[in-house]
Amino acid sequence: MGAILKAIEYVYPKQKITNHDLSVQFPDYDFSKFEEKVGIKNRYWVQEHETAFDLAKEACNKLFKKIDKEDVDYILYCTQSPEYFLPTTACILQNHLGLKNNIGALDFNLGCSGFAYGISLAKGLINSGQAKNVLLVTAETYSKYLHPNDRSNRAIFGDAAAATLITFSEEENIGEFLFGTDGSGFDKLIVKNGCSRFPYNTQAEEIIYGTENVYTDNHLYMNGPEVFDFTNTVIPNFTKEIVNKNNISISEVQQFVFHQANSFMLNFMRKRLKIDSNSFFIDMEDGGNTVSCTIPIALKKYSQKGCESENIIVVGFGVGLSWAGGLIKINSKL
Template sequence: MGAKIENIAYYLPEGKLDSAGLKEIFPDFDVEKIENKIGIKSRHISGTNETSLDLAYKAALKVIKNSEKNEIDFIILCTQTPEYILPSGACILQDRLGIPVTAGALDFSLGCSGYIYGLAMCKGFLETKIASKILFLTADTYSKYIYDQDKGNRSIFGDGATASIITYDEIDKLGKFKLRSDGSGFDKLIIKNGGTKNKLNAKAEIKIYGDDNQYTDNCIYMNGPEIFNFTINNIPKLIDDTLEINELKKEEVDYFVFHQANKFMLSYLRRKIGIPQDKFHLNLENTGNTVSSTIPIALNQALKEGSIKKGDKVLLAGFGVGLSWGATIIEI
């Protein structure tokens, strides 16, 4: 008894912020240097009244046929930018999509490792017969939480959503998982205000970090060097552990899809782990870092490009806010 990814689609909002747009906002923005380092030329930005739930809904429409709606018996939404504090966005999507009330629904809050954790949950639900066909969604609109004068984060993050259909399959195509967390680094990527601990502050102090980037505690703060060090120190071992638990050698993996954080970090990881360039996905030029959506977007890209094909074994790895990280092997 097992599980498989049956279908993947993604939706990107119509609004865009390209390098020329960043140059207008930040006259000292070194377009060539930034594009070469982070590998991003353009990122999609949600509209003023466009929410993560709106993006998730549009992504879902791409994978659900009307005839299949009655077959979906669980909806899982991964987001850190919910439309409401409560209720669950997945419950709202059940009604909006016309999926039967017999389907379960839940949200979970996780960032760049969210797709891996979500796949693990899907596999658990399928193997225990809680569900037989799951609509798994990722959606985030980080742009709404980035301070206008935060050059660093505005150049990295983009908005987007994905929808995956995960189903029961007699041949297990979702391998074994390695999931990790280290809450001691919770403050390395954080929005301090807006929860129950610290209310939003209309007069929040403007702070400076990094290369003259500005932010307030109402907005996203990311300690880039610390996140980089966390990734470099933990992901190589994660890959080794994931290969071991799935009884595979690195050479037996056909393709590697990591969270598309930025070009510099991914290139460093690839070289450190020793992955051939032609077996490693690197494509965030026109999407930016879409948080929990980067891995399914990358899978969709790789399938369309022919980088992966039916029967291939693909190692997926996500890492970031939490701090959290995880990996698994899937078969296409």
């Protein structure tokens, strides 16, 4: 008895923001150098009236063109862009998708590690006999948290949603997963105001950080250098631990699919792990960093090339500070 990752679909919002668009707003910054180093050319942002939930519905309905929605018996909804403080967005999604009532539905609040967590949670539900077909939805609209004059984060983050079906299988195609947490770094990537500890402040002071980037405590703040240091200190060794946990060698892994944070960071880790570029997926030119959606989008793109019983290591890392990863096998196009 086991579980298999059966299908993935994803969507971007219709509003496309190019590096040229950003260069008009920030004429003193060389976006050609940014594109070459970070690997992002376009990102997509929702309109003011659109939410992550809207993208989630669209991604799920796209998935239902391939699979029968009547089979879904559990929803795992990963987001840091919920519709409300309460109720649970997954419950609203169940209704809007017209799914049956005798299913489980829950939200979990994780960012860049969320998809890896979700795969492991779905595997646990299936292997324990609590579900047979888990709909894992990741949906984020970080664009709503960005200060208009925060050039750095506006260049990096995009919005998206992905819908993934993880289902019962006679064979186990989802291997062992590992996790990590360092809550002492919670403030390295944060939207400080607007929840219980600090209310939204209409008089919030503008703060300059980095190279003339601007934010307030109502907006997303990321300490890029410290997040980079955390990633490159923790993730290479963590990846080796995942490989060892699954009793294989790095040479037996056909593809490493990491959270698509930025190309410079990914290549830095790839070289530390001594992985050939052909076995290390990087494709974020169109879409940018979509947080919990980057790995399912990357898996979908990679699977279109054709996969035959391939071992793939997925690793997510970021806000929290949180990291997670494990082994999956892909047998066909998702």
